[in-house]
Amino acid sequence: MDQGQGALTQLRAYLAQRDLPTNTRLPPERELCDILGVSRGELRKALAVMESNGELWRHVGKGTFMGARPAKEYSDVAGIAALTNPRDVMRARLLIEPQIAREAALNATAEDIAEMKQCMVASVQAQTWRQYENCDNRLHRTVVEAAHNTVLLALFDTLNAVRRAVVWGRLRNESVRPPKDHHSFAEHEALVRAIEERDLDGAGLAMLRHLSHVQDNLLAARQAAE
Amino acid sequence: MDQGQGALTQLRAYLAQRDLPTNTRLPPERELCDILGVSRGELRKALAVMESNGELWRHVGKGTFMGARPAKEYSDVAGIAALTNPRDVMRARLLIEPQIAREAALNATAEDIAEMKQCMVASVQAQTWRQYENCDNRLHRTVVEAAHNTVLLALFDTLNAVRRAVVWGRLRNESVRPPKDHHSFAEHEALVRAIEERDLDGAGLAMLRHLSHVQDNLLAARQAAE
DNA sequence: AAGTCTAACCAATTCTTGATTGGTTGCGCA
DNA sequence: TGCGCAACCAATCAAGAATTGGTTAGACTT
Secondary structure, three states: OHHHHHHHHHHHHHHHHOOOOOOOEEOOHHHHHHHHOOOHHHHHHHHHHHHHOOOEEEEOOOEEEEOOOOOOOOOOHHHHHHHOOHHHHHHHHHHHHHHHHHHHHHHOOHHHHHHHHHHHHHHHHOOOHHHHHHHHHHHHHHHHHHOOOHHHHHHHHHHHHHHHHHHOOOOOOOOOOOOOOOOHHHHHHHHHHHHHOOOHHHHHHHHHHHHHHHHHHHHHHHHHHO | OHHHHHHHHHHHHHHHHOOOOOOOEEOOHHHHHHHHOOOHHHHHHHHHHHHHOOOEEEEOOOEEEEOOOOOOOOOOHHHHHHHOOHHHHHHHHHHHHHHHHHHHHHHOOHHHHHHHHHHHHHHHHOOOHHHHHHHHHHHHHHHHHHOOOHHHHHHHHHHHHHHHHHHHOOOOOOOOOOOOOOOHHHHHHHHHHHHHOOOHHHHHHHHHHHHHHHHHHHHHHHHHHO
8 A cells, every 4th residue: 555655656756846837748657667667557646546536638649748738729710610610700709799899989080980981882893703703701800800909910811811711612603693682781881980970889780781681691502402 | 616615514414414512622743634535634623614613623632622711710829929918808707707607607517617616716725826826717617617608618718818818928036926715716716606506697796896907907007017 | 455566558649651742853865 | 055864852641560558368476
């Protein structure tokens, strides 16, 4: 019984001796057995104790590392897109973009608003669906730029990239349909007007309504496809 | 001179014959030479024309693919961190995390809430500042996980990574200060309670208040450092 | 009879090595 | 000069070997 804890104390001594930066890999179990002169079973018991204590973590094929197990962090756009679905993307837009619109209403400059209006004019004059989408994307990004916050802009770009990657396989029928009385025109105008009038709630609400309609269209298109 | 364009027309004919889904890889240049009976130099000229035309794209070691080259769109955390400042990061948290908390109140399961409570207990028992920060991070991430939305989780992770990168160089005096009556304890409890009671507004408000206090502390620490 | 050591095996992961592929250069030839 | 041909280069991929934590079975000790 004493030897069981003996392995743990020996391991602790070994780790204390060479001061341990977090996330450093320590030698494989079989080597540690030789070093500490302990059987693998006892060593594994000691390691299990320390692991459940959060002092280190192990993974098959990788090894044993100091510190707490790192959480899975998603930063890769393709990786995110593979793990998610249009619903979650749309939900995220509904939650986040209205907030950014509020911030834009707070910080937008005259130049920002001028560019928004220019985008709106261009979107009305667009002849193809592709052109319209470009104008629409540009308008939305201009709104985010108007918040004058690099972090928000980066998050928006990431969200946008995921959106494009996810919707990729959905809409291939974007041939030669020019939108005429698209609902977005009035909604965009309301959004820009609210931003211009520094109406935070109005801007957030306008963005929320606009995205809700976009969501409705998405669902409708999806049902029509089935 | 005619043969130079002859290779291009032959290539075009070959591609037109088998109708081409985008992002499909076509045979390597050496094979195409045999197939079309054209020298590699001429073939490469034709490929260069089509590539500059945006009809296909090539990459060493990968191959030649139909369609436009996929955009990079990598959200480089280090790049964002270099271009921003703690204020913008904090502002983004204030705008986004309360919204995610609302979504968590809507979708949290019993397991999610149990883990949140476990994090809170651990954070109170934490002996070192480092341990407390781990618990705090874990709690916040659990809240985001409770939203059950991969996109929101990914955005939060990105934001978090930027935050760590930005604040990294700021606070190095985190030696042996164990927090006792930290303001966060009560705020965390209010947040988790609101989520448990499916109180969307309450959850959002609790998160907002909590982050506001965090921001105040940040500003105070910064002023104290100057 | 319970515990422990040893050895072997398993599955996940990493490392290594060879082959593939677009890009480039030099030589021969007309 | 211009074209074809061959060889070479660096980036990438692919398949197999080696590594590593996790598990099991049997012999041995107490």
